[in-house]
Amino acid sequence: MANYYQPEIECASEEQRKAMQDERLASQVKHVYENVEYYRKLMDEKGVKPEDVQTTADLYKLPFISKADLREAYPYGLLATPIEECVEIHSTSGTTGKRVVAFYTKEDVDLWHECCARAIVAAGGTKEDICQIAYGYGLFTGGAGLDGGSHKLGCLTLPMSSGNTERQIQFMQDLKSTILCCTPSYAAYIGETLRDMGLTPDDISLKAGIFGAEPWTEEMRKDIEKNLGIKAYDIYGLTESSGPGVAFECSAQKGMHINEDHFIAEIINPETGEVLSDGEKGELVFTSLTKKAFPLLRYRTRDICVLNREKCSCGRTFVRMTKPMGRSDDMMIIRGVNVFPSQIETVLLEQGYPPHYRIEVDRVNNSDTLDVYVELSSNMFSDTVKDIAKKEKDLAGAIKTMLGISPKVHLVPAKTIERSEGKAVRVVDKRKLHD
Amino acid sequence: MSIKQVSIFIENAAGRLAETTKFLADNRINLRALSIADSQDFGIVRIICENPEEAEQRLKEADFVTTITDVFAVELQDEAGSLSKVLFILAAAGVSVEYTYAFLSTKKEGSAYMIFRVNDNDAAIQALKDKGIAITSQKDIF
Numbered sequence: 001m002a003n004y005y006q007p008e009i010e011c012a013s014e015e016q017r018k019a020m021q022d023e024r025l026a027s028q029v030k031h032v033y034e035n036v037e038y039y040r041k042l043m044d045e046k047g048v049k050p051e052d053v054q055t056t057a058d059l060y061k062l063p064f065i066s067k068a069d070l071r072e073a074y075p076y077g078l079l080a081t082p083i084e085e086c087v088e089i090h091s092t093s094g095t096t097g098k099r100v101v102a103f104y105t106k107e108d109v110d111l112w113h114e115c116c117a118r119a120i121v122a123a124g125g126t127k128e129d130i131c132q133i134a135y136g137y138g139l140f141t142g143g144a145g146l147d148g149g150s151h152k153l154g155c156l157t158l159p160m161s162s163g164n165t166e167r168q169i170q171f172m173q174d175l176k177s178t179i180l181c182c183t184p185s186y187a188a189y190i191g192e193t194l195r196d197m198g199l200t201p202d203d204i205s206l207k208a209g210i211f212g213a214e215p216w217t218e219e220m221r222k223d224i225e226k227n228l229g230i231k232a233y234d235i236y237g238l239t240e241s242s243g244p245g246v247a248f249e250c251s252a253q254k255g256m257h258i259n260e261d262h263f264i265a266e267i268i269n270p271e272t273g274e275v276l277s278d279g280e281k282g283e284l285v286f287t288s289l290t291k292k293a294f295p296l297l298r299y300r301t302r303d304i305c306v307l308n309r310e311k312c313s314c315g316r317t318f319v320r321m322t323k324p325m326g327r328s329d330d331m332m333i334i335r336g337v338n339v340f341p342s343q344i345e346t347v348l349l350e351q352g353y354p355p356h357y358r359i360e361v362d363r364v365n366n367s368d369t370l371d372v373y374v375e376l377s378s379n380m381f382s383d384t385v386k387d388i389a390k391k392e393k394d395l396a397g398a399i400k401t402m403l404g405i406s407p408k409v410h411l412v413p414a415k416t417i418e419r420s421e422g423k424a425v426r427v428v429d430k431r432k433l434h435d
Numbered sequence: 436m437s438i439k440q441v442s443i444f445i446e447n448a449a450g451r452l453a454e455t456t457k458f459l460a461d462n463r464i465n466l467r468a469l470s471i472a473d474s475q476d477f478g479i480v481r482i483i484c485e486n487p488e489e490a491e492q493r494l495k496e497a498d499f500v501t502t503i504t505d506v507f508a509v510e511l512q513d514e515a516g517s518l519s520k521v522l523f524i525l526a527a528a529g530v531s532v533e534y535t536y537a538f539l540s541t542k543k544e545g546s547a548y549m550i551f552r553v554n555d556n557d558a559a560i561q562a563l564k565d566k567g568i569a570i571t572s573q574k575d576i577f
């Protein structure tokens with residue numbers, strides 16, 4: 001079943017897409033160079049003039065921009081249009097540092113909502129659907145983006161915001177909402193609450209959910225789908241580049257299609273900045289082609305993923321990105337292989353272990369060693385040395401399958417791995433001591 | 436006729452065993468037997484005590500990683516070959532022994548017991564009974 005919102009764009013041929021991207025890129029670079037002093041300086045330092053960038057093949061000439069630049073230019077330093085043309089702002093939560101504020105013209109908002117409408121249609125939505133938006137509203141982009149997409153499509157839109165879960169369920173029952181949009185953890189919580197209230201998926205009318213804004217696993221997807229009786233779709237975006245709807249999942253659920261009429265995606269080696277080919281794992285970089293108020297060129301997302309340009313069974317020609325596998329800030333290179341703590345965490349959850357672990361990397365006889373300490377709780381403890389040794393071996397095998405390198409796994413009693421306030425110190429790299 | 440053994444998973448680090456036994460003592464968990472198995476990283480402390488369920492509960496509340504395992508005990512006669520006789524019976528019945536350890540009774544002066552953890556408790560107990568060997572019950576040792 002093919003569900004498109006704008007088929008002529010979503011299923012455009014490669015030539016059409018390239019022509020559109022080339023034209024938009026050249027005019028966007030000019031717009032940014034002429035209107036943003038901060039960017040003009042970066043480009044001048046690199047010796048790049050707007051006329052040097054005529055097609056997407058020239059993209060590599062442009063400097064990267066990162067969150068640090070956004071913070072430095074806060075609040076108005078990257079604004080590319082007069083304030084009187086802006087109608088909306090959104091802002092990141094600021095959990096990892098100073099806030100970032102992004103601006104939108106009326107047209108920016110319009111195009112963003114269009115991207116979100118594509119995501120709703122790809123999840124099977126039509127104007128007959130009733131969309132329950134349980135993302136937070138306000139500075140966060142989640143509520144505003146999906147709310148706007150739902151309006152664009154012409155759905156009846158329930159602006160619930162997040163929280164008050166029993167009321168959410170009450171509305172689901174009374175108004176018979178068919179599509180739920182929220183964070184995956186909130187969707188899981190709604191599913192549990194439904195069960196605790198003695199209800200089943202048969203008591204509600206949901207058919208699909210669009211969940212994003214935080215990492216989630218395939219296991220979570222299965223649980224949510226079962227507990228709510230729906231098909232669960234992923235959506236990707238970041239406040240810096242508009243919000244949700246940068247990329248969205250189709251019914252094939254094999255990666256998220258990037259809205260390439262609005263964004264050019266590149267994968268780079270986070271260490272060297274070198275552009276990698278499709279299929280290689282690296283840091284995702286976005287260039288915004290249409291945003292007027294807050295256009296970012298070659299923005300480093302820090303998200304690690306892989307791009308796939310193979311034909312998708314849904315018919316869309318937009319490139320697909322995998323779910324982010326980790327953050328480039330957390331990347332370790334062990335025996336020449338890029339390793340992310342989040343990959344190890346994924347294996348632990350799949351194998352039924354709690355996500356409490358410590359990774360130790362060291363160098364012995366010029367070879368890197370990887371030791372993973374994992375907590376064993378009473379429910380998985382059986383009392384022979386042999387059983388525990390087998391568990392360690394099985395877990396090491398599963399981690400090797402994920403990473404391509406063998407770790408040594410050490411099971412330790414639950415609650416013995418140090419917990420720290422805020423972000424856990426999960427990686428100890430002892431190799432630095434030898435340098 | 437099984438006896439319930441409480442096992443505790445601990446780090447193989449200095450002081451962990453001392454902390455564990457102190458906890459048992461502070462909680463007045465009356466031990467009849469204690470044995471330890473260890474590897475480079477971890478240790479398993481196995482105890483036979485008077486109220487295993489209650490002991491397990493206390494340990495869990497204190498965040499120990501613990502479980503209850505069914506084992507059985509045999510009183511050894513004070514004569515040569517009595518242990519090998521038991522092992523032969525088990526082997527003949529196709530039962531494999533995971534581990535075994537001994538303790539002396541304080542209830543019945545001069546008696547020695549062996550605790551067995553096997554892959555099939557029921558088959559082992561049946562085989563021994565068939566050969567006329569008495570299985571010790573929980574109340575025999577407390």
Ligand SMILES: [Zn+2]
Pocket residue numbers: 250251252257312313314315316
């Ligand atoms: Zn597709």
